[in-house]
Amino acid sequence: MPSGVRTPSTSGAHAMVVDGGHGCWLRDVSGNEYLDYLMGSGPLLLGHAHPAVVEAVSQRLSKGSSYLMVNESAIELAEEVAQTVPCAEKVAFNNSGSESTFFALRMARAFTGREKTLKFEGAFHGMHDYALMSNQWTHAPGEAQGPVPNSAGIASGIGKDVVVAPWNDLETTERLLRKHGAELAAVILEPLQRTLPPAPGFLERIREVTRELGIVLIFDEVVTGYRLALGGAQEYYGVTPDLATVCKGIASGFPISILCGRADIMDHADPQRLAQGDHVRMTGTFSGNSLSCTAALATLQELRRPGTYEGLFEKGRRLMDGLTEAMNRAGIPCQVTGEPPAFQPWFSEAVVQDFRDMLKADPARSMQFTELLLDRGILKAHEKFFISTAHGEAEIDLTLEAYREVAEALAAAG
Numbered sequence: 001m002p003s004g005v006r007t008p009s010t011s012g013a014h015a016m017v018v019d020g021g022h023g024c025w026l027r028d029v030s031g032n033e034y035l036d037y038l039m040g041s042g043p044l045l046l047g048h049a050h051p052a053v054v055e056a057v058s059q060r061l062s063k064g065s066s067y068l069m070v071n072e073s074a075i076e077l078a079e080e081v082a083q084t085v086p087c088a089e090k091v092a093f094n095n096s097g098s099e100s101t102f103f104a105l106r107m108a109r110a111f112t113g114r115e116k117t118l119k120f121e122g123a124f125h126g127m128h129d130y131a132l133m134s135n136q137w138t139h140a141p142g143e144a145q146g147p148v149p150n151s152a153g154i155a156s157g158i159g160k161d162v163v164v165a166p167w168n169d170l171e172t173t174e175r176l177l178r179k180h181g182a183e184l185a186a187v188i189l190e191p192l193q194r195t196l197p198p199a200p201g202f203l204e205r206i207r208e209v210t211r212e213l214g215i216v217l218i219f220d221e222v223v224t225g226y227r228l229a230l231g232g233a234q235e236y237y238g239v240t241p242d243l244a245t246v247c248k249g250i251a252s253g254f255p256i257s258i259l260c261g262r263a264d265i266m267d268h269a270d271p272q273r274l275a276q277g278d279h280v281r282m283t284g285t286f287s288g289n290s291l292s293c294t295a296a297l298a299t300l301q302e303l304r305r306p307g308t309y310e311g312l313f314e315k316g317r318r319l320m321d322g323l324t325e326a327m328n329r330a331g332i333p334c335q336v337t338g339e340p341p342a343f344q345p346w347f348s349e350a351v352v353q354d355f356r357d358m359l360k361a362d363p364a365r366s367m368q369f370t371e372l373l374l375d376r377g378i379l380k381a382h383e384k385f386f387i388s389t390a391h392g393e394a395e396i397d398l399t400l401e402a403y404r405e406v407a408e409a410l411a412a413a414g
């Protein structure tokens with residue numbers, strides 16, 4: 001396992017090996033319990049081992065798990081996705097977010113006959129070569145926006161087909177869209193970029209200009225899908241893309257991702273187009289497997305319960321406000337960005353609206369914040385806090401108390 005432990009927060013003094021989870025709690029093999037805001041990096045919208053999901057998947061498992069062939073759960077889930085996600089006229093299943101963003105870009109190239117894609121600086125779209133450009137791990141972005149490769153091993157030719165724009169800067173983005181318009185197959189964006197909401201009118205204008213220039217607009221809703229609303233960020237912000245990739249929120253931690261969108265674009269995956277020469281290959285051994293689809297169906301049933309999203313937002317809002325208040329009171333400069341179901345603090349004096357603002361925040365203090373919370377049994381990623389339906393009022397109170405203690409500790413450390 002050459003990459004070792006996944007995050008710095010679980011190395012060194014806090015090294016741990018997970019035993020299991022229940023609700024919003026995680027247990028390590030030494031018997032320590034942690035209040036979990038990492039939530040598997042987002043998928044556990046209902047918490048760990050939700051009984052309805054465990055029951056549905058256990059029953060399904062007795063009939064086998066993976067057949068390569070279309071199955072009842074996949075059909076039922078495709079219908080559910082088409083009903084809930086505004087852009088979803090057609091639906092395809094993959095296994096990870098990276099696969100779906102990769103296929104979305106390929107689909108856009110086949111549809112438009114163009115080669116280039118535009119992404120935003122600091123946005124994350126997964127692990128394939130076109131995605132690993134000028135993402136949030138770009139430490140030396142240079143004066144102009146990228147593309148800066150975020151990994152060794154990416155062929156140098158890839159960057160030539162990637163245009164990078166500054167998030168929330170409409171003027172520059174529109175200029176780049178018009179400059180490269182005739183070559184651009186797609187614009188791919190996270191509608192909530194990491195935890196940076198779109199400026200008023202930003203998504204709406206990108207929608208208008210991409211439509212005008214015949215560019216496929218892809219919303220990467222790997223995080224926001226089913227988390228901000230049943231219809232994801234496109235429902236929440238009221239802007240409908242041409243294609244969307246939806247992943248983490250839907251299946252309680254089972255591997256599945258969805259590429260969905262306009263029928264005329266998605267139909268490139270239809271094998272009957274082979275003769276026409278514009279067929280997009282998109283298949284995977286485990287894609288649409290019945291266990292993941294069953295987990296998703298059970299999750300959706302829970303998410304549909306009245307009050308689910310109101311509850312998520314109310315709890316998240318309490319945490320965002322409490323965190324801001326604790327830091328203010330201790331005199332620690334801090335900006336909390338995001339939407340209540342997924343948010344994060346930036347230790348910065350300045351308002352954080354784009355990637356360059358993110359770089360101005362203090363990473364050492366952020367690391368310290370995460371470690372101090374872990375000292376108090378609260379686990380989060382270095383980035384976001386993920387809220388689930390399993391987080392109750394008692395856990396929120398406990399977290400607010402920890403915020404106050406940690407703010408004081410940070411102030412004392414100077």
Ligand SMILES: Cc1ncc(COP(=O)(O)O)c(C=O)c1O
Nearest residue numbers: 096097098124125126220222223
């Ligand atoms: C917005 C976004 N897109 C794509 C991905 C990649 O998804 P996966 O890790 O399932 O490949 C992620 C993962 O965190 C993500 O946050």
